[in-house]
Amino acid sequence: MSGSRLRPALALLAATLIAVAGLIAVAPGAAAAVEDDGADCPVSLPGSFPSTAKLPDPFKKIDGTRVTSKTDWRCRRQEIKKLAERTIHGPKPVKPASVTGSVSATNITVNVSENGRSAGFSAGVQLPSGTGPFPAVFAVGGFGADTATIRASGAAVISYDPLAVGKEGTPRNNKQGAFYSIYGASSGTGLLAAWAWGVSRIIDVIEQAGGQFLKADALGVTGCSRYGKGAFAVGVLDQRIALTMPIESGTAGVPILRGIPGESGSQGLGNAYGEQPWFGDAFSAYTGNPAGLPVDTHELVGMVAPRGLFIMENPHIDWLGARSGSVAALAGAEVYKALGVGANITYWSDVQDGTHCASRPEWRTPLQQNIQKFLLRTGSAAGTIRIAAKKAGNLAEWRDWSTPTLTDGPGTTTPTTTPTAPTTPTTPAGGACTAAVSVNQWTGGFVTTIRVTAGAAPITGWTVTANLPAGAVVTSVWNAGRSGDTGAVRFTNTGFNGSLSAGQSTEFGYQGTGTATGTTAACAPG
Missing domain, CATH: 3.40.50.1820 (Alpha/Beta hydrolase fold, catalytic domain)
Known part of the structure; x- marks a missing residue:
């Protein structure tokens, strides 16, 4: 191919690469080559927004649909940037x-x-x-x-x-x-x-x-x-x-x-x-x-x-x-x-x-x-x-939304939903209290929050037994005492969160290494 014919071909190739830049995978954690990678994303901000005491859903686009793919995040990030510039x-x-x-x-x-x-x-x-x-x-x-x-x-x-x-x-x-x-x-x-x-x-x-x-x-x-x-x-x-x-x-x-x-x-x-x-x-x-x-x-x-x-x-x-x-x-x-x-x-x-x-x-x-x-x-x-x-x-x-499982390729528009945080409730015999589990998992570690709720009658103390998956290890805990760090781990109330009136809830949490997805928990009074 002659030089005169090669140059337009190379220019076309470069333009094509630029057009699909948002779909090219980069190494996890790599910095972008430009200051604002989503600057080309069209963003139209409405004149007003509904008020909410909960944290806004980061995966919900301005048009009401939710992010469904990792490549969708590029332009969703630009929406967040424009909103932050306007208000913060x-x-x-x-x-x-x-x-x-x-x-x-x-x-x-x-x-x-x-x-x-x-x-x-x-x-x-x-x-x-x-x-x-x-x-x-x-x-x-x-x-x-x-x-x-x-x-x-x-x-x-x-x-x-x-x-x-x-x-x-x-x-x-x-x-x-x-x-x-x-x-x-x-x-x-x-x-x-x-x-x-x-x-x-x-x-x-x-x-x-x-x-x-x-x-x-x-x-x-x-x-x-x-x-x-x-x-x-x-x-x-x-x-x-x-x-x-x-x-x-x-x-x-x-x-x-x-x-x-x-x-x-x-x-x-x-x-x-x-x-x-x-x-x-x-x-x-x-x-x-x-x-x-x-x-x-x-x-x-x-x-x-x-x-x-x-x-x-x-x-x-x-x-x-x-x-x-x-x-x-x-x-x-x-x-x-x-x-x-x-x-x-x-x-x-x-x-x-x-x-x-x-x-x-x-x-x-x-x-x-x-x-x-x-x-x-x-x-x-x-x-x-x-x-x-x-x-x-x-x-x-603080949230009434859940984290989506994002695909690797381009996403499709889906109707907005109002998901809730995943929980795994279990109720012991007698129904005196329940324990609901919510896990924030990432590669190699997790934070688990457990909500303890009294049943039809008040309680003056509680013990929660969390059954961790194999390999999960608890490294720290807050708002509870702890016995053990693997397998069946027992958590007990502290002095300020043991007494619960009927239907009242309190929460404690712990952090660990490994994978906590699938953790179950049971609550017993006393």
Whole structure:
């Protein structure tokens, strides 16, 4: 074939590949090659949404149908993104017309131009020992997960100053920083989305450098407290981030927004909205009405899938809303499970040191494992969920939807349904109490919630015997005492949840390794 005839054929092939890009399978947990893989998905947002106290169904599309295939998730994810931009964060603009800069062993510079406006900012770089190019982790605000462990694991640290991009301490009608120099001081976009935009522009420059010092396809992000909020937003809003690691992010971070008002001591939505312009301006309509939100943060957790996600929380400081954070993680993990990558999410609030933003020994091993798996691509450790008993949320209370079994190919439109969480109730002789089992299963591990309900008469105590499948091992429990960890495991009430009036219910939970699907349970009073 002549060159003149070959070129149109190659162009046609390239166009075809682009058109079916959403149907091409990628390695589980791999970062996308673009900032927003679903940007081509048509999304039409309605003018209003029904209010619901339950968490919205992440698998229910705007048109009322449910996701049925893994490839459907690409455009469903885009719907969630647009809803979050409208109500929570404000819009994150696409890549500007001009992004230039440089990468060295110690520094990254960024220069941005759009619509006649220009701005610039920079970030510091600390390389690990060895020969590059290296994977790298953005440390929002300069700290987050232990940077010494990150570098010792073989990844560089990029010290990113978000305040140069979106400054705190400014009124909403006069926001400052590189983002607002480009898009206007009265932009409705909040600081968290602006900070995420700044990281995206740094990634643009790293890509342009062509592997000089840093690998553009092996990037992570971490941050603690307000910078944990920022790290979460970065990972949610840029699919080139392979590993997202927010720490103690609190309100406006990982915790479900619907849960904050009911979680004693947590920072209120209005308080967080007023403290700094973290949220987008439009969130003002929901500070007293989170039930009116068409999305919640569990769906933002799901937006990170199938990429790596390691959420670290502190249960010792009520202000941080760790109970609501555990619900976000459990519900978001259902998206990971549906996509067949349940092993790619880790949640860990079971820590001893209550100091805010401490470097905790409990997190060191999973941090190393996540870096090896998602950045170095030399590991395969499964994620785990370790929830502190004092801040254990109950997903069953927050959802009225179930997790679908998604096919690998293109899905078909099906009528919407209102499923309920799977349960396996059993009633002992006499009907004094029942035990209903709900399992959140992922590859290699699970969290089980058991609802204990008194029968026609009150009870003053209860014992539940859970019969675990072979190979399942209980590793931790909350709201109950435990005897045994495999086979028939006995759970007894604590001092505060043993007395139940007729028909009243209480719940406890446990976490384990292996497969818990098929667990049965029986309840006996006393």
